[in-house]
Amino acid sequence: MDFRTSTMIKSQFANLLGSLVLTVCFVSHCFSQQQSDQISFNDDIRPILSSKCISCHGPDEGDRHADLRLDTFEGATEMDSIVPGEPDESELIARVETDDEDSRMPPMEHGDGLTKEEIDLLRRWIEQGGGYETHWAFVAPKQHEPPEVTAGRVHNEIDNFILSEVQKAGLTQNPPAKPNALMRRLSLDLTGLPPSVHDEATVAAIDAFLLEATEENYANVVDLLLDSEAYGEHWTSMWLDLARYADTVGYSGDEYREIWPWRDWLIDAIAENRPYDQLVTEMLAGDLLPESTAQQQLATAFHRNTLNNNEGGTNDEEFRTIAVKDRLSTTLNAFMGLTVRCAECHSHKYDPISQTEYYQLLDFFNQTVDADKRDDRPKLEYLPRQYAEQNAKLEQKISDLEKQAAKRPPLWTVRRPDKTESRDGTKFEVLDDESILATGKLPNYDEYRFTFTIPSGETVRGLRIEVIPDKKYDGKVGRAPSGAFIVTQFRLGVHENGSERLLEFSDAAADFSQPNRHILSTIKSKVDGKKFDQGWAVNHPKDEYRVRREAIFTLKEPLNSGPETEVTLYVLHDGEWSRLNVGRMRVATTSVDSPAKRYRDKTLDPLFTEIASLKKQIKTPLRVPVLRDLPQAKRRQTHVMGRGNFASKQEKVSAGVLSQLHAMPDTLPMNRLGMAGWIFDSENPLTARVAVNRYWSRLFGIGIVETEEDFGTQGIPPTHPELLDSLAVDFQASGWDVKQLLKKIVTSATYQQSPSVDSKAHEIDPRNLLWSRGPRIRMTAEVIRDQSLAVSGLLSQKKYGPPVYPPSPIKRIVNAFTGGMTWVDSQGEDRYRRTLYTYIKRSQPHPLLETFDMSTRDVCSMRRLRTNTPLQSFMTLNDIMFVEMARALADRMVNESPSNDVESRIAHGLELALYRDAKPWQVEVLSELYQSALARFEADPSAAAKMMGETDLKSEALLQRASLTVVANVILNLDDFLNN
Helix, strand or coil: CCCHHHHHHHHHHCCCCCCCCCCCCCHHHHHHHHHCCCCCHHHHHHHHHHHHCCCCCCCCHHHCHHHCCCCCHHHHHHCCCCCCCCHHHCHHHHHHHCCCCCCCCCCHHHCCCCCHHHHHHHHHHHHCCCCCCCCHHHCCCCCCCCCCCCCCCCCCHHHHHHHHHHHHCCCCCCCECCHHHHHHHHHHHHHCCCHHHCCHHHHHHHHHHHHCCCHHHHHHHHHHHHCCHHHHHHHHHHHHHHCCCCCECCCCCCCECCCHHHHHHHHHHHHCCCCHHHHHHHHHHHHHCCCCCHHHHHHHHHHHCCCCCCCCCCCHHHHHHHHHHHHHHHHHHHHHCCCCHHHHCCCCCCCCCCHHHHHHHHHHHCCECCCCCCCCCCEEEECCHHHHHHHHHHHHHHHHHHHHHCCCCCCCEEECCCEEEECCCCEEEECCCCCEEEECCCCCCEEEEEEEEECCCCEEEEEEEEECCEHHHCCECECCCCCCCCECEEEEEEEECCEEEEECEEEEEECCCCCCCCHHHHCCCEECCEECCCCECCCCCCCCCCCCEEEEEEEEEEEECCCCEEEEEEEEECCCCCCCCECEEEEEEECCCCHHHHHHCCCCCHHHHHHHHHHHHCCCCEEEECCCECCHHHCCCEEEEHHHCCCCEEEEECCCCCCCCCCCCCCCCCCHHHHHHHHCCCCCCCHHHHHHHHHHHHHHCCCCCCCCCCCCCCCCCCCCHHHHHHHHHHHHHCCCCHHHHHHHHHCCCCCCECCCCCHHHHHHCCCCCCCCCCCCCECCHHHHHHHHHHHHCCCCCCCCCCCECCCCCCHHHHHHHCCCCCCCCCCHHHHHCCHHHECCCCCCCCHHHHHCCCCCCCCCCCCCCCCCCHHHHHHHHHCHHHHHHHHHHHHHHHHHCCCCCHHHHHHHHHHHHHCCCCCHHHHHHHHHHHHHHHHHHHHCHHHHHHHHCCCCCCCHHHHHHHHHHHHHHHHCCCHHHHEC
């Protein structure tokens, strides 16, 4: 087809080509390639086609213009768009060179045409035969011989690859960073904490390196840091972004989800250096492993971090499908660096992933039990290790006390009901422990009626009602999904001579009543002139209705049972709130006088009070959402979905993998476990590359492939492809040993360079993509806060457990508008725990994390793009936590300084924060700030008291501490402190 005879398809070409433009290589690299004799398709031509042509002439057959495909040699030559060896006969060249606006490619409305340099590359490429190459990332990595270098420090092969490119660019390797700066960088990178807070052995090793900066001493520090507990916590934060981890389910209700045991499992797995392939396999399919353990099943909570929509009126199948698609997208994005979500609606526009293949992959994840139900089932009953250890100690104490109690008359007699009834249709089951479990339908309101027999000769002066959590109701005390209940009235009737007489209660007490829902309101309308809202409820800010509760009632007149006596307890659920009925309860009686008052005064019986208190501390198994496959008979059929709509089912498909990569080995099952095996198959070209690139990026601030999330044709090519391949091959050969990989990187001379930059290096390599100098990057939100806690001396070493609630300015918003949650600031050491333990509410994340670029955790996030905004300064200067840390640092400056003068104290504060000697000019400037603050506080002592959270306005020491707090606040905001 020549230019003159192409009129009939001009109109089709007029709507060509999206103008998505990406940076695909260094300018210097492009120009050097243009001057070379041989044109590389991957390096020189693919970037041009990807940015100018492939969106309209690529893999997506449904949106392919003029039936022309330019991403394959067969497609490009079929219509003479490319005539190998003949650029002047090639329609592609005619279209990009023409001045005719109707014929030019890309069309005017899609952006600028090709540059002269780009056209020249295309011409020379066609002259050389127009050969195509497989996209670099789809070719299995291979080991490369490290290049010879003529100068510079070489600690391992990383340095050979880096130095070779540095020297080609006319640059030289930077000198090593100063020992103290290197120790700070290393400690923060490997553990997220500064060097001074580690154990004695590690601090001693660091000191040894500072005295003698040898490679042996350095390697010793690396080993100790990699073995520290802080290492596991620090590197877990990266995985939480990948896993879209949060403590709530998302969407409008955004209720609490008890998934933190998975986070603790991950900390341990990373700390013990579980091989990367094993770690990921357990997260994807731990439940399918032969004889899977509870830990392996817990690992699959990785994919239960998907959002769950509990809003009324939503379609469960729609949101189940959304969650399944998210699992597929997360899996391929996190472990293979592929973006597949666009293939949900049509074949991928840039990468060889058809819509059919997308749904074949989806079938692997479409067979799990979960279905967007409010109770988040299926769940694994799991008792965390620290809970089991605590329970063992408590149970021993309880056993000892019960042995003492057995020698005394019983305080309470548990009553087994002879008959259970319901006004509105609830059914009941009496359990072995004599408790009564409500089952069957859940009516809007109800009255439970339990009839007991009091044996002859017994006296009853009071009742105890226990409300007990049950796994039938997700480990909560109420039948409602939230676990809440409201009992509006308790009544007790005694049967006499064929009729019933109601007994009167004179008093009531409970271990907990929420505000305005006091236990007394179930027996009285007013108490001491104070009116309670109707009903007893137990909404505690932290227990999520998972704690056993009890109420004690005193009868106005004792019930003396001469002959055997029958009584009925009535438990009424009524009022303005519906479907808030108790799930499980147990009834006991006592003959002790005034049991409610004595219970309230804790004098009912000290021994039994202590036993009851200890029993309340016993932790019951948590119920963590996990993956579990449907039985074979209930497997779902997977269909291609028209335009991605779950309701538009087209052809049926079965599980399959991407044809353009490698086949599924016959030895693997066609389920999630098999898919994990396919991901880690030795022929998979992506998995190892993506992993080592991610770890490199966390240490250097940018990956060898900058677009960590996209190793496809639209991603930015690697700056050092041979280095990336060699690291990937080594990583696989090591048995996927992450600590070995990290050690190799941090022991390289490349990593240990000074970050200083001269004008030449800044001009040639402004973003340090050649790594001619050491990394210097703004730290993540977690490290910024954790380092500040550590330097101030406030950091808690407590590990694991439920999320904590450090002070947050969003507290009022969270409490008012989102999911009925009450944010209560943590006290004690929980207030100062590492940031990865902070409660993450998807609809209102903690402002510190959001301001410093943490992902929303709604979807998988492969990398955080660092920003620099005024809000970040406002946060670290004014947030209450940073003010508290500044106060604590000021106290350290006073208490630990070798001298009492202001300058020495300020110098000590700088040394604590920056891990180096203070510079005289910094001390001078901060001394001036101190004097200015002191003058202000002397003029207004109330401002000093407010700064320090104290009331003594006359203390000279307070004014000095407040002034030092201002200085400490500035120290914690220095550029050298916030960057590493």
